[in-house]
Amino acid sequence: MGFEYAPAPESRSIVDIKPSYGLFIGGEFVEGSGASFKTINPATEETLAEVAQADEADVDRAVRAARQAFRGWSRMPGSERAKYLFRIARIIQERGRELAVLETIDNGKPIKESRDVDVPTAAAHFFYYAGWADKLEHAGLGANPQPLGVAGQVIPWNFPLMMLAWKIAPALACGNTVVLKPAETTPLSALLFAEICQQADLPPGVVNIVTGAGATGQALVAHPDVDKVAFTGSTAVGKQIARTVAGTNKKVTLELGGKAANIVFDDAAIDQAVEGIVGGIFFNQGHVCCAGSRLLVQESIAEELLGRLKRRMGTLRLGDPLDKNTDIGAINSAEQLARITELAGAGDDEGAERWSPACELPTSGFWFPPTVFTGVTQAHRIAREEVFGPVLSVLTFRTPAEAVEKANNTPFGLSAGVWTEKGSRILHMADKLRAGVVWANTFNKFDPASPFGGYKESGYGREGGRQGLASYLQGEDL
Template identity: 75%
Template sequence: METPVSFDYASAPESRAIVSIKPKYGHFIAGKFVAGSKHFPTINPATEEVLSHIALAGKAEVDAAVKAARKAYTTTWSKMSGKERGKYLFRIARIMQERAREFAVLETLDNGKPIRESRDVDIPLAAAHFFYHAGWADKLEFAGLGTSTKPHGVAGQIIPWNFPLLMLAWKVAPALATGNTVVLKPAESTSLTALLFAEVCQQAELPAGVVNIVTGDGSTGALIVNHPGIDKIAFTGSTEVGKIIARAVASTPKSVTLELGGKAANIIFDDAAIDEAVEGIVNGIFFNQGHVCCAGSRLILQENVADEVLEKLKVRMAKIRIGDPMDKNTDVGAINSKEQLAKIIELTAAGDAEGAQRWSAPCELPSKGFWFAPTIFTGVTQAHRIAREEIFGPVLSVLTFRTPQEGIDKANNTPFGLSAGVWSEKGSRILWATQQLRAGVVWANTFNKFDPTSPFGGYKESGWGREGGRHGLSAYLKGVGHE
C-alpha cells in the first residue's frame, strides 16, 4: 500500500510594498490634512507592530470639522445638482477600484482580517456602495413612499473596527448622494483606510468640507453625537453605546440611524443539505473572526441531525487555516485588539462556568498578536450568557430543537433582531421560517451575504433604520409627515 499523500499549503504572502504608512497622521478637515495635537499608536493586531500614530480629536478639531461641513453644505453641496453630485461619487468609486489592492493590504495590516477577505469582500463592496449610490443622486424624487428629496444637512457618522472601509462606504456614500455633508470618525483601532480614503476625496477633487474625517476614541464620538451643529447621527457599533446615543439625542431634533449588536440564530432543519449547511455555519460564525454584528453565533440544530452536523462541523473546523492575515491561504485572522480578546476570553469562561461544553479547532496560534481558535460550545441553554450576549469573536453556541415552532421560538428569544439563517431544502418551510423570524435580514440556505442594493438593519435592540437599497437611502432624506 502506498502512503497517503498530504497536501500542505506553501505560504503565499501578499506584499506590503504597495502601501506607505506615515509615522503620524492628522485629521482631514475642509479638504486638507491638519496636524493633530495628541496622538495614540495604532498597531497590527497580528504582530503587535506599531504601524503609525493616530491623532485624538478634541473639541477644537470636531468644531472645525463641523464648521467645514456646514460651510460646504450651505455654499456648495446642497446647491449642486444631483447629476453633478453623482459624478463625484462615481469618481470616488473608480479611484477606490484603482487603488483596491492598496486599500486591501492596509486594511489587513490595521485590522488583522485575512487579505483574502479584505481583497475579495471589504474593498470591492465599498467601491460598489459608492457606485450604487452615485446613481441615486439625480433620482431622489423616486426614493419612495414616505421620503422627501431634502437632505438633513450635516451628518455625524461613527463607525466600528470590524469592516473599517466598508462601514465608511455604507455611511458616506448615501449621505453624499442625498446632498448631506459628513463628519466621520473611524474606530480608534482602525483609522488608516479612512485616512487613505481622504486622499481619494482629494484625488476626486471633492469640494472641500463635503467629507471631513476626525480620528479619536469614544470621547471624540461623544463630541460628534452631542454637537449642536450636526443634524443627523449615523452609528454602527454596540447596542450599549447605541442606547447612550439614543438618550443623548432625545432632547434634540437630530435624526438617528443605529446599526447595533446581534445574536443571530442559524437554524438547521433536518431536511437541510447538511454539507452545504456546514459550510454556511462556518461562514456564518468564522467569517471575519466572528467580528460581525450579524454573525450566526447561535446554531440551532434540529435534534435528529444534531450529531451528524456537529461531527461534520468539527471535521470542517479542523481544516480552517488560522494565522498570518497577509497569507492568501488564511481563513481566520487576528482578533482586532487586546480588549476584544479579553472580552472573548471572559465570555467563553462564563460558558465553561455555566456548564456548556467547549471544543476548539486543533490549531497552532502565533505567539505574537491577538488570537482565538475557532470554538464551539454544545449543551448551551437559552439562559446561558453565551446564548444571550454578543461575543463578537469566533465562538459558536449550539442549541437544539425538536419541532419547527420550537426552533423559531428559540431563534426569536433574544432582545436582538439583526439577522438569522435558515437551512432547509423545502421551499414552503423556508418561506414559513423566514416569515416567523423577527430579524431584519434572513439568509436562507446562505449566510453573510451583502450588497449595496440590499437593505441591512435590525429589529428590536439591533438598531434603528436600514442601510443599503432604497430603504437605506431614505435614512438620509427628511421624512414626510413626521414631527
C-alpha cells in the first residue's frame, strides 16, 4: 500500500505579478508600440498579466540601446564586468524562491524542479562566466579576443530562466550587449530578471528584453545591427533563422530539437537505470530538447526492466505544480498539448501499445499523463519525431552494434545515455554515438563548465564551458 501525501503547496504570496508589463529597453521599463498579449497559468488557465508585444520599431529601439551601451561595456576591464555578473548571480540566489514560484506559475513545471534545478543552474552560470570575464586571453581563443557587439538572443518556453542565463552570462562576460526575446508563453521570469539587472546597477542598455511572439523574434534576428544570433527552440524555426542570416556576417549558434536514445545494456543496475529513464523523459513533463524519449533496452532484460519501469511510473504524482510533492506538472500550452495528443494518437494508429498509470487529470489546465509505448519500430512517428512531452517509446536491441545503429538512425543528434557497468563499453558507445552529449549511468545532468550542443538537425555551436565563449568572441584565431 502506497503512502498518501498531504498537500504541501508553496505560497504564491512571495511573487508580486503586475497587471501589465512593458518592454525593458535602456535600463528602463517602457511602453510597447504594438498590442499586448496575455500570459496564462497553464495549470489553471487563469490570466496572469498583460504583456507588451514588441514590433519592429521596438526591436530597433532595443538594438540601438544595446549598441550605445556596447562602447562602454566592451571597454570596461573584465574584472569590472565580472563584478556585475557576480552581483547578478547573488541576487538570483537571494530571490531564488521568488523566481522559482514565478517560473512554476508561468510555465507549469513542478516547483521542486524550478527550485532545485532551474534557479541554482541559472545562478551557477552567472558565477561561472563571471570567473571568465578577466581571463578571456587564457580561453584558447586567441591572444586578444574581442567581443562581437550586439547579441540577439531568442529563448524557448521550457526553461525560461535557465536558457536566459545560458545565453546572457557568456555574452556579458565577453563584453557584448544583449537584446533578448523570451518565449511568448513564458515571459515573466525574464521580466523579473530585468528588475534584477536594475537591482545590480547594470549599466543601461547592456541587457534589453523585448517580449512578443514569432514576429518579434524574426525582427530581432533580421535586424541589420545585430552581430550575433543565439537561438534555442524547434528545428523548423532554426532552419528559418539560418535562411534569414545567410549572406550576412552574423555569427550564429542554434540549439534545436532532439530525439535522444537512452540505451540500457543487460549488465546495467536496473533500478538505477529506471530512475534515469524516468528522469530522462518525465522531468519537466518531457519538455526537454535532450529528453531520453527513445528507450533502447537489451532484449534479454526488456521484460524485467519494463515491469520495474511501470511500477515506478505508478508512483509519480501529477497535479498542482506549486505542490512540493508533484512530479508531473502541466503541459505548457494548449498548442503543445494538441501536438502531444496528436503524436500519441499516431502511435496508437501505427500499432504501438500505449500504457499509462492510473492517473486523475485536473479538470482545468493542460495535462497529459506519463505514457510509455511498447511495440515501437524505427518507422513509427513517435520514434522519429520530437514529441516534447511525457511520452516514451521503447525499442529493443541485441548487440552493441545494433544499439548504435538504432540510436543514430535519426535526423537529430543532441544527446544520448548509456547504462552499463563496463567502462570500456561506455567509451566505445560514446565514440560511436553521433550526439553532442553522452551521459554515462545518468541522464539530464548539467554543469556550467561543460559544453552543450548538437549535431545534424539538433543545431550547431556550443553553450556552456570554455567552448561557450567562442561564439561571443572574435579575433585573429576565431
